[in-house]
Amino acid sequence: MSIKSFAAKLFAKKIYSDTQKWVQNPVETQQKVLEMLIAKAAQTNFGKDHHFEGIRSHVDFAKHVPVRDYEDLKPYVEKVVKGEENVLWPGKPLYFAKTSGTTSGAKYIPLTKESMPYHIEAARNAILHYIHETGKSEFVDGKMIFLQGSPELEEKNGIKFGRLSGIVAHFVPAYLQRNRMPSWETNCIEDWEQKVDAIVEETYNENMSVISGIPSWVQMYFERLEKKGHKKVGEIFKNFSLFIYGGVNYEPYRAKFENLIGRKVDSIELFPASEGFFAYQDKQNEKGMLLLLNSGIFYEFIKADDFFSEHPKRYTIGEVELGINYVLIISTNAGLWGYNIGDTIQFTSTKPYRVIVSGRIKHYISAFGEHVIGNEVESALKEAMEGTNIRVNEFTVAPQINPEKGLPYHEWFIEFEKEPANMDAFSLAIDKAMRKQNVYYDDLISGNILRTVVITKVGKNGFREYMKSIGKLGGQNKLPRLSNDRKIADAL
Missing domain, CATH: 3.40.50.12780 (ANL, N-terminal domain)
Known part of the structure; x- marks a missing residue:
């Protein structure tokens, strides 16, 4: 020593x-x-x-x-x-x-x-x-x-x-x-x-x-x-x-x-x-x-x-x-x-x-009164990944209020390092974890106000390019985990 x-x-x-x-x-x-x-x-x-x-x-x-x-x-x-x-x-x-x-x-x-x-x-x-x-x-x-x-x-x-x-x-x-x-x-x-x-x-x-x-x-x-x-x-x-x-x-x-x-x-x-x-x-x-x-x-x-x-x-x-x-x-x-x-x-x-x-x-989703917060989406993703070899580089979540068809939903934009073998099963695992944490979200799913989570894959370095496009690449800049509008979602 x-x-x-x-x-x-x-x-x-x-x-x-x-x-x-x-x-x-x-x-x-x-x-x-x-x-x-x-x-x-x-x-x-x-x-x-x-x-x-x-x-x-x-x-x-x-x-x-x-x-x-x-x-x-x-x-x-x-x-x-x-x-x-x-x-x-x-x-x-x-x-x-x-x-x-x-x-x-x-x-x-x-x-x-x-x-x-x-x-x-x-x-x-x-x-x-x-x-x-x-x-x-x-x-x-x-x-x-x-x-x-x-x-x-x-x-x-x-x-x-x-x-x-x-x-x-x-x-x-x-x-x-x-x-x-x-x-x-x-x-x-x-x-x-x-x-x-x-x-x-x-x-x-x-x-x-x-x-x-x-x-x-x-x-x-x-x-x-x-x-x-x-x-x-x-x-x-x-x-x-x-x-x-x-x-x-x-x-x-x-x-x-x-x-x-x-x-x-x-x-x-x-x-x-x-x-x-x-x-x-x-x-x-x-x-x-x-x-x-x-x-x-x-x-x-x-x-x-x-x-x-x-x-x-x-x-x-x-x-x-x-x-x-x-x-x-x-x-x-x-x-x-x-x-x-x-x-x-x-x-x-x-x-x-x-x-x-x-x-x-100011970073939450409550488009339908669910008031989902950052800790909940992070915990849900962690739970869904446990026991798997799935690896995620970055993610963010936004509401989709006016889908082209079907019920509204929460859209998860995820850049995978290693994708799940079954994306539908992974989506349901996230959704199940979310419902356990947030009773309001659970009520919206049970009541057929919302459909279950939809995952949209983001290409390699997609989030990095987004941050670069808004002049916030590197340093202490952080991507919001979730937002109550479609500003980031639409840019992605």
């Missing part, structure tokens, strides 16, 4: 111990976070506009601070972008994470000197929890890669901005710099396909032990490695032992990845976003990710079924229940207040609080 590997185990033990202190006191921890946020921002423009000086409890906070999405918060953000100080948070942000907006172009998410360290620490602590649990630390001696956006940043009124993953690249700890790949020059390549080719050439002969990124784009990297070497990724990188991912559910990709790698490797799931780093997988054999309650973020939860009602109840951490689909609302030390990030989550445990990402509040 190397000195670095031994030191990692000692550090992991300390971080685990530190984490348990707030894990054991979740409600008190969140109350302290709220009090800190309110006190710190009381003299900002936002704090004055929303009477922070009079807030003493969560009830007060919910009364004075409405739930907002980016468009609602935009008037404040625009002032910050123009260079004004003390608007949402004291002073100016260190950075803006620039993301693509859905209704009005680019979104600028502030990152402050208080919030930025938590993004770095959370990713580090996820790995340290893995080391503490498994005792495996030898991988720290190998090379590590994170498939990410360009670290080249622009500047606007004295504040630098770029993609979150590119900003984070500036904060890689010194003790990891020697292990980190690819090179700075390769990371700066903007064209995603050129970048992946360059990464393949740069890493092919290296001792890669940790690989990280969004599964769909790591898949492209693995496919090109296999093409270059004419062998499995696990043979090319004999010491590759840990895959770290976030952004989308890994399960639909797992069979394909294990085939590309040629063996199983351990994995760690993360729940990061430009708005904050919310959770990471702390146990290999427990469902869900540990919700980070001591990271400068105060969480509220609104039941997804009630979200669009006039005055939905805003729950705090001590009030949540298992298995309920909640919209995640955050207030942060980057100056986001009562902010709807758009993700829905479900708690899998309350001792400690662990969550799964169940979907997006």
Whole structure:
């Protein structure tokens, strides 16, 4: 065991111990976070506009601070972008994470000197929890890669901005710099396909032990490695032992990845976003990710079924229940207040609080009142594939309301790596799994309102070409698992 590997185990033990202190006191921890946020921002423009000086409890906070999405918060953000100080948070942000907006172009998410360290620490602590649990630390001696956006940043009124993953690249700890790949020059390549080719050439002969990124784009990297070497990724990188991912559910990709790698490797799931780093997988054999309650973020939860009602109840951490689909609302030390990030989550445990990402509040199918969510379609596909050799590259689901003949249906667009021998049987297996999960969908099938699932095959690289056509190939871009209209379906 190397000195670095031994030191990692000692550090992991300390971080685990530190984490348990707030894990054991979740409600008190969140109350302290709220009090800190309110006190710190009381003299900002936002704090004055929303009477922070009079807030003493969560009830007060919910009364004075409405739930907002980016468009609602935009008037404040625009002032910050123009260079004004003390608007949402004291002073100016260190950075803006620039993301693509859905209704009005680019979104600028502030990152402050208080919030930025938590993004770095959370990713580090996820790995340290893995080391503490498994005792495996030898991988720290190998090379590590994170498939990410360009670290080249622009500047606007004295504040630098770029993609979150590119900003984070500036904060890689010194003790990891020697292990980190690819090179700075390769990371700066903007064209995603050129970048992946360059990464393949740069890493092919290296001792890669940790690989990280969004599964769909790591898949492209693995496919090109296999093409270059004419062998499995696990043979090319004999010491590759840990895959770290976030952004989308890994399960639909797992069979394909294990085939590309040629063996199983351990994995760690993360729940990061430009708005904050919310959770990471702390146990290999427990469902869900540990919700980070001591990271400068105060969480509220609104039941997804009630979200669009006039005055939905805003729950705090001590009030949540298992298995309920909640919209995640955050207030942060980057100056986001009562902010709807758009993700829905479900708690899998309350001792400690662990969550799964169940979907997006705007990504659902409810053309007939069924309200199918992302977690349901992912789980149904996984169940239908179990015990088979079927492998799926990518998929998305949309309603077909006006078919040329017969009843309406849910149309599953699937790009197969290995097709089922009997497509009809596979369709019925998906449908059966969907009906078990969603009683409304089951009622629609039973009542002959909908017919069973219809699968439409997508040609090789069809989804990749679609993402390329809309300028979202690579990086942190993700394909929606489902949508309530035919926009993606018609493009495919």
